[in-house]
Amino acid sequence: MTITAPRFGIDRLLADPALRAPLGGRRVALLAHPASVTADLTHSLDALAALPDLTLTAAFGPQHGIKGDKQDNMVESPDFVDPQFGIPVFSLYGEVRRPTDAMMASFDVLLVDLQDLGCRIYTFITTLRYVLEAAAQHGKSVWVLDRPNPAGRPVEGLTLRAGWESFVGAGPMPMRHGLTMGELGRWFIDQLGLTVDYHVITMDGWCPESAPGFGWPLLERSWVNPSPNAPNLGMARAYAGTVMLEGTTLSEGRGTTRPLEFLFGAPDIDARAVLAEMRALAPHWFAGCRVRECWFEPTFHKFHGRLCHALQIHCEGPGYDHAAFKPWRLQALAFKAIRRLYPDYPIWRDFGYEYEFDRLAIDLINGSPLLREWVDDPASTPADLDRLAGADEAAWLAARAPYLLYP
DSSP, X not given: OOOOOOBOHHHHHHHOHHHHGGGTTSEEEEEEOTTOBOTTOOBHXXXXXXXXXXXXXXXXXXXXXXXXXXXXXXXXXXXXXXXXXXXXXXXXXXXXXXXXXXXHTTOSEEEEEOOOOSBTTOTHHHHHHHHHHHHHHHTOEEEEEOOOOTTOSOOBSOOOOTTOOBTTBOSSOOSBOOOOHHHHHHHHHHHHTOOOEEXXXXXXXXXXXXXXXXXXXXXXXXXXXXXTTOOSHHHHHHHHHHGGGGGBSSBOSTTXXXXXXXXXXXXTSXXXXXXXXXXXXXXXXXXXXXXXXXXXXXXXXXXXXXXXXXXXXEOSGGGOOTTTOOHHHHHHHHHHHHHHHSTTOOOBOOSXXXXXXXXXXXXXXXXXXXXXXXXXXXXXXXXXHHHHHHHHHHHHHHHHGGGOSOO
């Protein structure tokens, strides 16, 4: 049997002059990052600039830069002029995170070609919201060149509560939203009541329920890091849980070769004891993956140069069950077990996070204090968190249905 790889939005736009026809005579800009590549791994900027019927006048880069050279959060990228094409490349993670009037004046149509990870906190979706709002204000067009959600369609986590919007909280959706960027744009436009000329160049042949990729066309498309610490599909699957470690004093594995695939790492916590406590509290939350005790020594970031006892999530291979895997619950359970075994451990990191300095990072990440309060309450149980999250997840499944482009 011949497997036909899905065609992403960028590949369809490049291959079909009829799709590009509405761009004729208009100034075009591109919002992209390192994973914005064609099927043959040509960067989208290069591929679009080579088209004789397209006038490229500007480019934009999100967090980590258009080249992905910035490692950590709150490490900004400058504006610059592309040395090959002579066009301005504006940073939407530098002096500003929303495009300025001058930036918006540089184009008529913005092409958005960003690989997402399917998680509310991943800031590329917030950047999409911001450019849609600016496009509505300035009368510009936005085209999303759609790409897969590598985490697939499953939904998990608490919905962001009103008043908790931030650069890591673009709107009232759960942590794992199950939409593509093109679908998210449709939802943002309705959610925010925007009037904007919006188009999605959809994918051909994307099958988010098909093994072995369940969202990512495994073995059919090369993986390119959309950000420096997103090295593989396993990380993308686990990220809706492990990203919460960014709001803690525990290591998420930055400074190792497998960042954000760990439930935690720390030099002063017994990972084997934590694993046993987790299994005693909620063994059913381990479904769909395997968890392994291990050790690592980060070469940078938290616990730099110190040996950490850790738990690694394995969400690939024969132990993986896509429908059963619940990374957000599993990560919450790790926090709960640590709190029970080490009642006074300073889990929650108190520092500026994504330009917010007056609210705890863990609460920004979760879109409310509810997760932290559940962890810190000695009387709370896994069933309590299930009830909270389950109601939010059911509501989101219904709310997102009208925006799905790939039945």
